[in-house]
Amino acid sequence: MQLIKDQKIIDNTWQYIADTDELKAGDISVSYARWQNDKQSLSAHDGKLGVRISSEDNVEAIADDLERLQLIELDFPDFADGRLFSQAWLLRGRYDYQGEIRAIGQYIPDQVFYLARVGVNAFCPELPEELPGIINNLKDFSVKYQSSIN
Amino acid sequence: MYQYTNTDQTLVDERVAQFRRQTEQYLKGELSEDHYRALRLRNGVYIQTHAPLLRVAGPYGLLNSKQVRMLAHIARTYDKNYCHFTTRQNIQFNWPKLEQIPDILAELASVQMHSIQTSGNCMRNTTSDHLAGVCVDEIEDPRPYCEIIRQWTTLHPEFDYLPRKFKIAVSGALHDRAATQFHDVGLHLVKNAEGVVGFKVIVGGGLGRTPIIGQVIKPYLEKKHLLSYLEAVLRIYNLYGRRDNKYKARIKILVKESSLAKFSALVEKEWLLLKDNNELSAERIEAMCAQFIMPAYDGRAAEDQSFAEHQSTNQAFATWVKHNTADHKVSGYRAAFVSLKAPDSPPGDMTDEQLDAVADLADAYSFGEIRATHRQNLILADIKQADLYPLWQKLLELKLATPNIGTATDMICCPGLDFCSLANAGSIGIAKEINEALDDMDYIHDIGDLKINMSGCMNGCAHQSVGHIGILGVDKKGSEWYQLTLGGSSENNAAIGERLGPAVAKDQVTKAVVTILDVYIKQRQEEESFLDMVNRVGITPFKEQVYATH
Numbered sequence: 001m002q003l004i005k006d007q008k009i010i011d012n013t014w015q016y017i018a019d020t021d022e023l024k025a026g027d028i029s030v031s032y033a034r035w036q037n038d039k040q041s042l043s044a045h046d047g048k049l050g051v052r053i054s055s056e057d058n059v060e061a062i063a064d065d066l067e068r069l070q071l072i073e074l075d076f077p078d079f080a081d082g083r084l085f086s087q088a089w090l091l092r093g094r095y096d097y098q099g100e101i102r103a104i105g106q107y108i109p110d111q112v113f114y115l116a117r118v119g120v121n122a123f124c125p126e127l128p129e130e131l132p133g134i135i136n137n138l139k140d141f142s143v144k145y146q147s148s149i150n
Numbered sequence: 151m152y153q154y155t156n157t158d159q160t161l162v163d164e165r166v167a168q169f170r171r172q173t174e175q176y177l178k179g180e181l182s183e184d185h186y187r188a189l190r191l192r193n194g195v196y197i198q199t200h201a202p203l204l205r206v207a208g209p210y211g212l213l214n215s216k217q218v219r220m221l222a223h224i225a226r227t228y229d230k231n232y233c234h235f236t237t238r239q240n241i242q243f244n245w246p247k248l249e250q251i252p253d254i255l256a257e258l259a260s261v262q263m264h265s266i267q268t269s270g271n272c273m274r275n276t277t278s279d280h281l282a283g284v285c286v287d288e289i290e291d292p293r294p295y296c297e298i299i300r301q302w303t304t305l306h307p308e309f310d311y312l313p314r315k316f317k318i319a320v321s322g323a324l325h326d327r328a329a330t331q332f333h334d335v336g337l338h339l340v341k342n343a344e345g346v347v348g349f350k351v352i353v354g355g356g357l358g359r360t361p362i363i364g365q366v367i368k369p370y371l372e373k374k375h376l377l378s379y380l381e382a383v384l385r386i387y388n389l390y391g392r393r394d395n396k397y398k399a400r401i402k403i404l405v406k407e408s409s410l411a412k413f414s415a416l417v418e419k420e421w422l423l424l425k426d427n428n429e430l431s432a433e434r435i436e437a438m439c440a441q442f443i444m445p446a447y448d449g450r451a452a453e454d455q456s457f458a459e460h461q462s463t464n465q466a467f468a469t470w471v472k473h474n475t476a477d478h479k480v481s482g483y484r485a486a487f488v489s490l491k492a493p494d495s496p497p498g499d500m501t502d503e504q505l506d507a508v509a510d511l512a513d514a515y516s517f518g519e520i521r522a523t524h525r526q527n528l529i530l531a532d533i534k535q536a537d538l539y540p541l542w543q544k545l546l547e548l549k550l551a552t553p554n555i556g557t558a559t560d561m562i563c564c565p566g567l568d569f570c571s572l573a574n575a576g577s578i579g580i581a582k583e584i585n586e587a588l589d590d591m592d593y594i595h596d597i598g599d600l601k602i603n604m605s606g607c608m609n610g611c612a613h614q615s616v617g618h619i620g621i622l623g624v625d626k627k628g629s630e631w632y633q634l635t636l637g638g639s640s641e642n643n644a645a646i647g648e649r650l651g652p653a654v655a656k657d658q659v660t661k662a663v664v665t666i667l668d669v670y671i672k673q674r675q676e677e678e679s680f681l682d683m684v685n686r687v688g689i690t691p692f693k694e695q696v697y698a699t700h
Contacts, residue, residue, distance in 0.1 A: 055393075079185065079188070079311070080188060080271070080311055081311065081393060082271075082308075082309070082310065082311025082312055082313075082388055083388060083389055083393075085307065085308045085309070085310075085311060085388070086308055086385050086388045086389050087389075089308050089385075094423065108185050110168075110172060110185070110189055111311075113307075114305075114307035114308075114310055115307075117307035117308075118307050118308050140164065140168050141161065141164045141165075141168075141305065142160060142164065143157045143160045143161050143164070144161075144305065144307075145157075145161070145301040145302060145304055145305065145306075146302060146306055146307065148307065
């Protein structure tokens, strides 16, 4: 599967491991709950680690873990649920997170300009044909009134 | 008045291009109904009973003559020759074609106008005092801060998908003409003990289904912290506001359910982390204030004798001056209301010809500026007293001089069932009926200061819950009924009207209003306004008479 990272189309190298599944080799992401429960054993994993968070989760609770995480996935339950915009901003603006922040789930391509501005630098499309549109929409505006993360 | 920089212009132009693309994708079936809906709402486009409705932003109510001529052009070219001024100082077109809306927006952008965030669950047009900069009771002109907030709220990347809509109002005067206690955030310019001007911040007010009076969250905020404090409030609301029920999603519910103390503690904690790196510089504030400097007033305006002469020889003119003009901070000037409440036209509506003519009058007499008020009238704010007579004569010809500002027939009224897909009941028809019943201007003037607000459904676009008399249309088994309330106010003495009793049938509404006014006339004490009397005696005397006649 392909996605957009830093405005380029690349192949996805990450695997999400569902809570009931065994860990696999390579770069993996797990749920926020699994991370909270199994932080110690996960830290021994041979490969990069990521955490998938949803709107209900609070990034403040993983602020101290961020150095160990190379990926944060923001899993949109619904494009109209804007909480993850603030979570992204907090990750970058408050906790100085330097890894990848990836939008997944039910966000829409027309939101990517804003998402990039709050610190999301990777976009997983719902359908492969959305890839060119997402790259295009990242350039919707050449001016802005507020400070941005990107 | 604020003039766009290249940045402002580029932003609105790029927004038009973005919405054109989105609309084309939708019309080709490439964008789902649900996704397009969220995008079009953020561009002021509703789908109404008959056609799309386009809501254009009137930034804190301020327009210039060129912009008003553009509204006339749009009404003529894309609509049915009229537009509607709303209670939030915006302008609505009721009949545009969806595929033409990107063209309309491009035309608006050519005169520094837009419809960005005039609907949808995002930060809306900031509203203010319609007498800002000219009123006699002003602490400081709020408009520079309104413009700073306008820019900050526009396309804010973090706060465009809020739990629900978010409205900010700013007042700079002692008398609150901007209903700041009924906004998600209300800001008052105030002086601290040292005489330094800052903001009193009010949070959690609102109208609609659950009217709530806002509470003071910050008695005094230094100007330099304006945006960091707003950011803290918005972030807490975005993260913690309810998203499970749209009727419980406004910030007022969050504040109420969590208590002001808890909400305020969350905001304070967030703000302390933000404030030092997000200060508004004194230079930025100064540069913005320079955009709103006083026009070149005539220092000899007060020497004119004709104004007094015309008033003593022409009773109709004197009556208009008394009711439809307001004191001005510069001697020899007055602010003149353009009444959009003529008895035979829907409240707040204006034709293309009237718009063009008012633009000409603004150029001739008022430095080319026009303001929209939150009671759905216009104001020409800077009229030399010698010019009031010729202005009045021209407004008379245009049917824009009904001397009823602040009186019973200066009703706030939503479009109601005639246009709105949300409405349960008609409102324009009732307004017309009340106008017909109260056709005696002397009687209306005798009643004096009275605010009748009428909404066709409980969403409350016409702010019925803060009307001295509020009228709310409800649906009862498929027929239109009306709930009356008394004693509401959106001004300094903010209050939510008390329900008079059971809803009355459509054909009884006007009779009920007339009965209420008769009770007032008979039982008022000397010089006592309607609202004062309701506050003194309560609703019982009114209730007894209204329901006795049914």
